[in-house]
Amino acid sequence: MTDLFTPPYPQPPKSKRGLVKRFLRGWHSWIHVLFDKSYTMKMGEIRLPGRTMYIANELSLVDQILRGGTAYPKHSELVRNLDPLIGNSVFSANGEDWESQRAMVNPAFAHTALGRSMPLMVAAADDLLARIEAARQAGGPVDIDPMMTHVAADIIFRTLFSETLDARRSNIIHTAFGKFQRLAHSASMLRLYGIPAGWFERRSRGPARSIHDVFRPIVEARYEGFHARGEQGTRDILQSLIEAKHPDTGAHFTCQQVMEQVSTIFLAGHETSASTMTWALYMLAECAHIQDRVREEVAGIAGDRPLTGAMLKDMSHVRNIFRETLRLYPPVSFLPREVTCPMDMRDKHLEAGAMLVVAPWLTQRNRDNWACPHAFDPDRFDDPANAEMAKQAWFPFGRGPRVCVGAGFAQQEVMTVIASVVRRYRIAVPPGFTPEPISRLTIRPRTGMPLLFTPT
Numbered sequence: 001m002t003d004l005f006t007p008p009y010p011q012p013p014k015s016k017r018g019l020v021k022r023f024l025r026g027w028h029s030w031i032h033v034l035f036d037k038s039y040t041m042k043m044g045e046i047r048l049p050g051r052t053m054y055i056a057n058e059l060s061l062v063d064q065i066l067r068g069g070t071a072y073p074k075h076s077e078l079v080r081n082l083d084p085l086i087g088n089s090v091f092s093a094n095g096e097d098w099e100s101q102r103a104m105v106n107p108a109f110a111h112t113a114l115g116r117s118m119p120l121m122v123a124a125a126d127d128l129l130a131r132i133e134a135a136r137q138a139g140g141p142v143d144i145d146p147m148m149t150h151v152a153a154d155i156i157f158r159t160l161f162s163e164t165l166d167a168r169r170s171n172i173i174h175t176a177f178g179k180f181q182r183l184a185h186s187a188s189m190l191r192l193y194g195i196p197a198g199w200f201e202r203r204s205r206g207p208a209r210s211i212h213d214v215f216r217p218i219v220e221a222r223y224e225g226f227h228a229r230g231e232q233g234t235r236d237i238l239q240s241l242i243e244a245k246h247p248d249t250g251a252h253f254t255c256q257q258v259m260e261q262v263s264t265i266f267l268a269g270h271e272t273s274a275s276t277m278t279w280a281l282y283m284l285a286e287c288a289h290i291q292d293r294v295r296e297e298v299a300g301i302a303g304d305r306p307l308t309g310a311m312l313k314d315m316s317h318v319r320n321i322f323r324e325t326l327r328l329y330p331p332v333s334f335l336p337r338e339v340t341c342p343m344d345m346r347d348k349h350l351e352a353g354a355m356l357v358v359a360p361w362l363t364q365r366n367r368d369n370w371a372c373p374h375a376f377d378p379d380r381f382d383d384p385a386n387a388e389m390a391k392q393a394w395f396p397f398g399r400g401p402r403v404c405v406g407a408g409f410a411q412q413e414v415m416t417v418i419a420s421v422v423r424r425y426r427i428a429v430p431p432g433f434t435p436e437p438i439s440r441l442t443i444r445p446r447t448g449m450p451l452l453f454t455p456t
Helices: 019-026 059-066 076-086 095-112 114-137 144-161 167-192 198-229 237-243 255-286 288-302 309-313 316-328 378-382 384-392 407-424
Strands: 043-048 051-056 335-338 343-345 348-350 355-358 425-428 437-439 443-445 450-455
Touching: 051 059, 051 167, 059 355, 059 384, 076 167, 076 198, 076 255, 076 335, 095 114, 095 237, 095 255, 114 144, 114 309, 114 407, 144 167, 144 198, 144 237, 144 255, 144 407, 167 198, 198 237, 198 255, 237 255, 255 288, 255 316, 255 407, 255 425, 255 443, 255 450, 288 316, 288 407, 288 425, 309 407, 316 378, 316 407, 378 384, 407 425
Parallel strands: 051 355
Antiparallel strands: 043 051, 335 355, 343 348, 425 450, 437 443
16 A cells, blocks of 8 residues: 655644744644644634634534534634735625525526536636646746646636736736735734734735726626616626626615625635645656556547546545545635634633634544545545544535635636646656645745646
8 A cells, every 4th residue: 555645744742832932823824823632623712912713623513614604704803804905705704694695696696507617617727737838948947836826717708708818917816815924914813812913914005906997897897887878798706796796775786885796706716726736746746656646547538639627527536636625625614603602612611702713734634533634535435434523524615604605716717727737748746855845814825836747
């Protein structure tokens, strides 16, 4: 049996750190503040100067919180952190506001139907292969981190706006979002420790504006075209949002509200998928035997023909790569909820306003749930013994009423890119390189992801 590969993650110390050490370790990444017991505890409590935080790891509690809907709303800290980027949108809203927004936004997701979006994904993947080839011809390793941002953003750009995304605007998005993550993370850390964070909050608005400026002209032109001149526009997500009406009042979104919804869909539709693609290709590059098996599967099912949704359904190895990557590197690793009234949970008494965190990063790496939890083992999803854990201890898209509606879209997108890249290239890791995962809003490699590509 081939030894399982364990991809990098912060090695947790055996004992809890003091406040200062925890602060210094967490200044650039949430997953770096964890200690050894974090991965097995049923429910943890962290008292910080600015906030008491509880982390629920027990599967029954995870299910209770995620299915609790309005009983466990998204925490105000998360809402505040993301406000410069997505405002009051369907991701950040709570209660009746969320329900009405969700009703208005739901019809837009008809445009992500897999049959309709598959040709867009294949075209974007073909453009990705051309960029990889051009970078490979220039010599040396190819940093796939910005490339995965480009292809994922291009796919959602085509779905949102019926336009392709050029390299200039893609670079703006990749650079600005990296800055936004660093500044927003620092602001959040300071607030948790009761330290004023205004400077970081103000600075985070700049990169958020840079991202908005990429698609603001498209949104404003279409919005004015519909509301001022009655133009129907292209049938895509943007047009659906512009035409949406409040379920009770019949009012349309304002242009600013459309911008906030577009920002949310764009962020959720590209950043999380880009993270998954980056880590999936890295782990395949480290595991030549798994990569060869995936290549054989793709060749046997698709050959040289354009990929289709029907082909992807038969690619069980590629699908397992997707699922195992999300188990090890869930793009959103911590899901903070707010306690709305005093309650008891296990042996803890939680006051109103406390932060109650469900952590895919921890639950999906808990040895009580998975054998060899830190190892890369896509075959675990074919083992009948893991069937129950695949339902209970795997939730990278959340669960319950606020489950991510783009889960199927993301799976098809990531599988399309993996299959496209692997059947064209053999991938390897440059000698001596090991990426360091950091967790801010999403999990990305700290210094990029250079890989070597050789045509098959």
